[in-house]
Amino acid sequence: MKNRLYKYYPEDFGELTVDVLHMDLVFDVYDDRTNVKSVLRVRTKDAPIEKLELNCRDLEIRAVSCIQYEISYRYRKDDAILEINFREEVPPHTEVAIVTDTVCRPTKHILEGLYYDETPAGAPPQQITQCQQWGFQRIVPCIDDMTAKCTYTTTIIADSRYTNLITNGDVVVERHTIKPGRDKIVYDNSVTPMATYLFFLGVGTYATFKREFEYPDGRTFMLELLVPPASEASAAEKALDILHDAVMWVYLFTGPEQFDEEKLSVRKEIWELVRRREKMKYETKSETTLEELEKLRSRLAELDATITPGYRYTGTVYREIGMQNSDFGGMENVGNTTITTNKIMPFPQMVDSAYEYMVKVKVHEYYHNQNGSEVTGKSPFEIWLNEAVTVHVEEQFHAFFFGEDYQRLSRVLELLEPVSGTFALDSGAASMPIIPEGFNDPNDLITAVTYVKAPEYVRMVETLIGKDTFARGLDRYFKKFKHSNASTQDWIEAMEEESGQPLKEMSETWLRQTKFPVVEVSAEYNRAERRFKFFLKQRVPADAKPWEFPFRAALVDENGNDLAEILERVSGETAELTIENVDMPAFLSLNRGYSFYGKLIYRASQEELLMQVRKDRDTIGRFMAFYTLVDREKLRLLKNPGSSPSEEFIELYYRLLNDRQLLEKAGGQFLTIFESVEDEEFAHRYQALYDVKQSLLKAIAWKYKNSVISAYRYFESGSTPMDSTLEETARAIKYRQAKNICLSILATLDTPDIHAMIKQQFETATCATDRLSAFSAYMDSSAPDKVEVLRAFEAESKKNLVAWEAFLSAIGSNSSIDAVELVREMERSDAFRIEQANDQRALYGSFARNRKKSLQTKEGRALFAEILRKLAPVNEYTTVNLLNAFAHIDMMETKYHIPLVKILADLLGELDPQKYPSVYNRIRKLLLGAPKAVKAYNIEHGEIPDL
Ligand SMILES: [Zn+2]
Known part of the structure; x- marks a missing residue:
């Protein structure tokens, strides 16, 4: 047992011995407990059974019986199993009904099963459930398995003062009072037989906002938004606009023929007409409008009949419910998506990144209705299957409003980000493959590998077989596995069948290996033969197989025209690609659009890179050339302390800052300079990297102060949206990014006039992003009144949970x-509550990622150790995420080795592995991934027990 790194392995998820048919549930909800009566109907398969094991975690059992058979039962509390023994064997194909009467007790910090969420003032305790992944067994004895799909009848009895009593399905008995102070409501969920992790129940006090959703053919259902009682109606209406857009977009722009060029114009026309129809619906209804409206509707129905649309919702209500305290940003419970309250609607206190998250999470969770809820992965090992395609579609939605270039660049930045970016995580000591060998808690699978790397794999499959084929393959998969479970192989086979291309081997490598290909590229041009050759060589880690991937690249002339573009499927450790009959290129544009998940090494000259930054028609190519040039510059400064930024770099940055067209398209994010370098020797000197970045920005500010100020003014003038549409907000967000980049450049000057400018932005800002950017810049400055500014902003932020989260995050970083x-x-502040996941993530999470402080200063380490010790018993999931900061100990300078190992070793000694398996085993994994540092520690402190 000692050497096992995981609690669960694939063999723990065998075939069930019964088919689950139906659950009839009655929840009698009180402030401190909920009594649950359940009738669980199952049918034996081809073999008889003598016993049945139900998952049952931390419940009080009052009675257990079976309608058809005599039984005895035993509650194995430590295994979380309720074992039911039949007195006589139950024959094959026989239905039995297990009746249980149990009690569950909600807590404030176990954010799984039934728990207390933020209660509005004066209301009875707000209680919601979270069943992803094994929360249902904390509510009722059940077969808590992704393949145990069944129908539900659910009765809720609760305090009459609650405004909403909610669960999955459609209402069959309307809410009514059964005795003074107690109300009852009954739901039926039989359209989509549901896996247990999708169950939801909530009793709470909310403000409900509604919007009718009308398909082009006139069929309707209701969109509902449940948010805190005093929420502003205008923000809620905007949130419903976005949700409405998301549902309509899925209908019109996903599905088997989404890339059919001929139909595209029809879809776009429907999209525009729907927008017009919605406007007319809510305008004053004069007779002419009504008539026009009818005309519009018949035109829409006509057009609708000519397309094969994407997913169409099957219920009567689709609800989004704000949850204040949750480990997750959103969860797709059938018909009842929960979304973290701070990001459910465009609060005025919301920063732009949170706004974009809101846009994405809405379409993401909605799309799960099809991918996840109708077609479900077979076990937690296949969570990627539910998530990867869903994220892929979410990205298309994001691109629809923000533009392809912006969307793709933001994803590439997420890959490259040095602390919590996907490459950093995937190459660190805590990395797990997309389909891991095992896990300690299904939450271990909710990582960037599942949400970023897996979608990149899906994208590579799409690139290889073509978008059109991919869309049809997906449709084939959805049709075949509707209302059932699918495996990884099923998905791959659907894509193979549609495309006729082999994908199994390629998939195996991507899904089962950690890390990514690092591809060295060299090139050769033969003038006489007019032949160009690429030589690719993958660096493959020991005992790994080479990856197979799509490689998109172009030869480009000095004016930025493509001489040739290729898209090749590369396999094997080395590859040679030839382009015949072509002119000599001025530069190469490699891995266009980031065609494969991995890194590329090509020793281009400075001149080539400078030309590519300016001329490449591929925005990602331009960015990667910029990234490489900046990387070289940073490395030079690190290697030569005391040297100054080069003129060449300053000119380059200045020119890009003034490329309005580029920044309007790709956003200010294009100018991102990370506190990182690719060279591993210097990549983990966090303070030095921060200083180098500051010195680069300062050099620009020094030389071009006035230009940067005028760029600031230019982007400021365009940073207010002209209307409330999503596309206009997207445009303004890109301007704001550029504006705040200008501010951060100027801030490095740290002079009184710049302090005044920052303070002016802080005081007059009309949006949270401007305010927070100014606040962060001010806090890092030497302005004499910064403590007063801090106090005032703290007092203001405390009053609002959205603002408080953003404030804490600014402080932590x-x-x-x-x-x-x-x-x-x-x-220490009275507003900070350690059991609130937002507070944990905002303050502790940002501090953990602030590694120059949290890992590489003595007082930072002392604080980090305290935080981990405090947080582990409160929230394992957040603690595990904080621990990821330790993923690269061995690569840091040796002076940090022993102190960092000591933090982990001490914690390991104190933790109960049974109670906190995820934290415990994550620490072990991190220590095993740092053999050098552990060895040094052992010499000084002795061996670490339990490693
Ligand atoms: Zn999801």
Whole structure:
């Protein structure tokens, strides 16, 4: 047992011995407990059974019986199993009904099963459930398995003061009072037989906002938004606009013929007409409008009949419910998506990144109705199957409004981000493959590998077989596995059948191996033969197989025209690609659009890269050339302390800052300079990397102060949306990014006039992003009144949970000399609540990622150790995420090895592995991934027990 790194392995998920048919559930909800009566109907398969094991975690059992058979039962509490023994064997193909009467007790910090969410003032305790992945067994004895799909009848009896009593399905008995102070409502969920992890129940006090959703053919259902009682109606209406767009977009722009060029114009026309129809519906209804409306409707129905649309909703209500305290940003319970309250609607206090998250999470969770709820992966090992395609579709939606270039670049930045980026995670000590060998808690699978790497794999499959084929393959898969479970092989086979291309081997490598290909590219041009050759060589880690991937590249002339573009399927450790009859290129545009998940090494000259930054028609190509040039510059400064940024770099950055067209398209994010370098020797000197970045920005500010100020003014003038549509907001967000990049450049000057400018933005800002950007810049400055500004902003932020989250995050990531003390101060604040996941993530999460402070200063490490010790018993999931900061100990300078190992070793000694398996085993994994540092530690402190 000692050497096992995981609690669960694939063999723990065998075939069930019964088919689950139906659950009839009665929830009698009280403030401190809920009594649950359940009738679980199952049918034996081809073999008889003598016993049945039900999952049952931390429940009080009052009675267990079976309608058809005599039984005895035993509650194995430590295994979380309710074992039911039949006195006589139950024959094959026989239905039995197990009746249980149990009690569950909600808590404030176990955010699984039934738990207390934020209660509005004066209301009875708000209670919601979270069943992803094994929360249902904390509510009722059940077969808590993804393949145990069944129908439900659910009765809720609860305090009459609750405004909403909700569960999955459609209402069959309307809410009514059964005795003073107690109400009852009954739902039926039989359209979509549902896996247990999709169950939802909520009793709470909400403000409900509604919107009728009308398909082009006139069929309707209701969109509902449940948010805190005092929420502003205008924000809620905007949230419903976005949700409406998302549902309509899925209908019109996904599905088997979404890439059919001929039909595209019809879809776009429907999209526009729907928008017009919606406007007319809510305008004053004069007779002419009504008539026009009818005309519009018949035109829509006509057009609708000519397309094969994407997913169409099957229920009567689709609801989004705000959850204040949750480990997740959103969860797709059938018919009842829960979304973290701070990101469910466009609050005025919301920053732009949160706004974009809101846009994406809405379409993401909605799309799960098809991918996840109708077609479900077979076991937690196949969570990727539910998530990867869903994220892929979410990205298309994001691109629809923000533009392809912006969307793709934001994803590439997410891959490259040095602390919590996907490459960093995937190459660190805590990395797991998309389909891991095992896990300790299904939440271990909710990582960037599942949500970023797996979608990149899906994207590579799409690139290889073509978008059109991919869309049809997906449709084939959905049709074949509707209302059942699918495996990884099923998905791959659907794509193979549609495309006629082999994908199994390629998939195996991507799904089962950690890390990614690092591809060295060299090239050769033969003038006489007019022949160009690429030589590719993958660096393959020991005992790994080479990856197979699509490689998109172009030869480009000095004016930016493509001489040739290729898309090749590369397999094997080395590959040679030839382009015949072509002119000599001025530069190469490699891995266009980031065609494969991995890194590329090509020793291009400075001149080539500078030309590519300016001329490549591929925005990702331009960015990667910029990234490489900046990387070289940073490395040079690190290797030569005391040297200054080069003129060449300053000119390049200045030119890009003034490329309005580029920034309007790709957003200010194009100018991102990470606190990182690719060279591993210097990649983990966090303070030095921060200083180098500051010196680069300062050099620009020094030389081009006035230009940067005028760029700031230019982007400021365009940073207010002209209307409330999503596309207009998207445009403004890109401007704001550029504007705040200008501000951060100027801030490095740290002079009184710039302080005044930052303070002016802080005080007059009309949106949260501008305010927070200014606040962060001010905190990192030497402005004499920064403590007063901090106090005032703190007092203001405390009043609103959205603002508080953003404020805590700014504090956790601050770079000032008193950073650690500031974090300590905030956790002492009466507004900071350690059991709130938002508070944990915002303050502790951002501090953990602030590695120059949290890992590489003595006071930072002391604080980090305290945080981990405090948080592990409160929230394992967040703690595991904080621990990822330790993923690269061995690559840091040796002076950090022993102190960092000590934090982990001490914690390991204190933790109960049974109670906190995820934290415990994550620490072991991190230590095993740092053999050098552990060896040094052992010499000084002795062996670490339990490793
Ligand atoms: Zn999801």
